[in-house]
Amino acid sequence: MKTIIRNAKVMNEDNLSDFYISDGLISAPFSDTADIEFDVMGASLFPGLIDAHCHLREPGYEYKEDIESGTRSAVRGGYTSVCPMPNTSPVCDSPAIVQSIMKIASQKASCNVFPIGAASKGLKGLELSEIGLMKQAGIVAVSDDGLPIKTAAQLRKVMEYASYFDIPVLNHCEDISLAEGAMNEGALATSMGLRGIPELAENIMISRDVLIAEYLNLPIHICHVSTRKGVEIIRDAKRRGVKVTAETCPHYFTLTESACEGYNTYAKMNPPLRTETDRQSIIEGIADSTIDIIVTDHAPHHEDEKILEFSLALNGIIGFETAFSLGYTYLVKPGHVELGRFIDAMTKRPSDILKLNRGTLDIGAPADIVCFDLEHEYKFDARNVLSKSKNTPFDGYDLFGRCILTIVGGKLSYEELC
């Protein structure tokens, strides 16, 4: 099957050109007639976005989201590959669960699904999970996400064991003995009478992980960095040559703890939203590649789990359909981050870290393609998202950059051409 995307600004270059796809792969120009043509009328064409950290909730929490609804939401946001975390029920800690996720994905998913396996059995942080067998079944990384790998000894064991299988280890960095709170620790939490989660809880764990990685000379990936100190620790470690990579999420470069005012549970997440200083440092970290990638941490929750007393509400927000626009509007348009760096953080870098061999427009690569109308401004309406859950603090935001075409493996997955 042959496809041509006409009048695209490939990688946002000024001139318009045609883009060729043949049998699911990116192709050199061909003269045959195409089976399908799309005229994107000057939209920008990029490699499909890759989300290295999300929650699709299947199996076990299908009332929040499932693989079908989650990936439909993902392709609408321009994602062509997503990596769901293992905190499902049952936990994705065995080849059988990985296989079942892969099977459901092959039947129902709108985009590629690359599961992340649990680093420890049941996410309990005690025994190694079957990392090798899970890799054979399809996982691309291991993590105990939602929880840190608690003890230094256990993290060391996971990193050493995973290295044989060349499987990245992703760690949620939080010293939970310090983190019994509902929002960022500081004057605002104090005045609202809420227990705080200090940035110290995150910084201590990032330091520990970096030191272990340095000692073992093995890679570690730090999940959702939210603090200024965290960025500094990672920057220093990279200068020393430590094999550390890091991610952040759009909410950490767009929002601060003040979004929690009025006990707004849609601003409740973990790590918590921090201060303006932290937000600025996150932006600098993305710009200078200290923070390698931007992930959504798409965390759908039912309204009954969010419309609650603040401390009782669950953590997290949905993110597939706002991530690109938030990055484009808050990082690229104001000039904080180059467009190329931003696209790299959403495509090539996550592919490199997780060894997906995607995130490129090279001829012969899988045809995972997205087109954005960058100057299209729209009002984001949470009621219209394709996710089963609507828990987002960005309802009503005016955003730039609308996804108009998503192609996964050469096949049309989402289209909004007029």
Added chain:
Amino acid sequence: MLKSKDLLGLKQLSAEEINEIITTAEMMKMVLDTNNKKTSHLQGRSVVTLFYENSTRTRLSFELASKYMGSVSANISTSGSSVNKGESLLDTARTIDMMATDIIIMRHNQSGAPHFIAPHLKSSVVNAGDGMNEHPTQALLDMFTMKSSFGKIEGLKVAICGDIFHSRVARSNVIGLTKLGAEVSLFGPPTMLPMGIEKMGCKVAGSVHEAVEGADVVMGLRVQLERQNQSLFPTVSEYANFYSITQDVLKLANKNAIVLHPGPCNHGVELPTVVYDSPQSLINEQVKNGVAIRMAILYMLMARRNQQ
């Protein structure tokens, strides 16, 4: 006239509103001192207390206040209600709201719980204590007691000592007193001083002596012995030794200084019995003022409802 249908906290009140509540309470207190404790301000109206936490003073004073003013009043506590069947706070509150309730007085262990339900209800919501956030009616009765003693709040030096971290009474007092121009100094073991509290406009003292020195008002806060498993201090005797408001400490305060405590008091911990029972102590007077301030609040909220 109050601006909002609800009384959620002193954060939401202006200095004028606080002064008006105190002035109204002065009149209500006269009613309490007569042998005919009856007004008709709440006649034909209903008040429900919904308490998710234990209470003696707050609950009883609200209940008596509403009865002295002629309202129909009822109360629910979590034990014996559908809360024990797992009913959510919002559903419980909506259920009470639908029974033609005018005012719901709620105490809850979660900060922000009244702020969460209030916009969903037609009833006025009065915060009778939410988690570690605010206890506005307690701070109002404290300020009423201070004003009765000194004639004004502005310029008063107020020392608040004890478990500031868990204290909604401290937070509401800091907010209210600074709005009215008092100078507030806090002290407690460093493990009981929440980060950034000084940004609320108060000072944090280095010792109980420093806090109390020159103070017009010395307020002890209850040490929540039931939370001692969190090990915020090692033993009660160590606490009493370093943090208690003793007679010696009190000598550092102004000659006319008054001693307050929101109760219940752990005698010999926050302050010794001799201080509790001293002429400077207005701890029992606070209780009476609590009924008057709650009458004032019910009166003013109902006046607003009558206008709508």
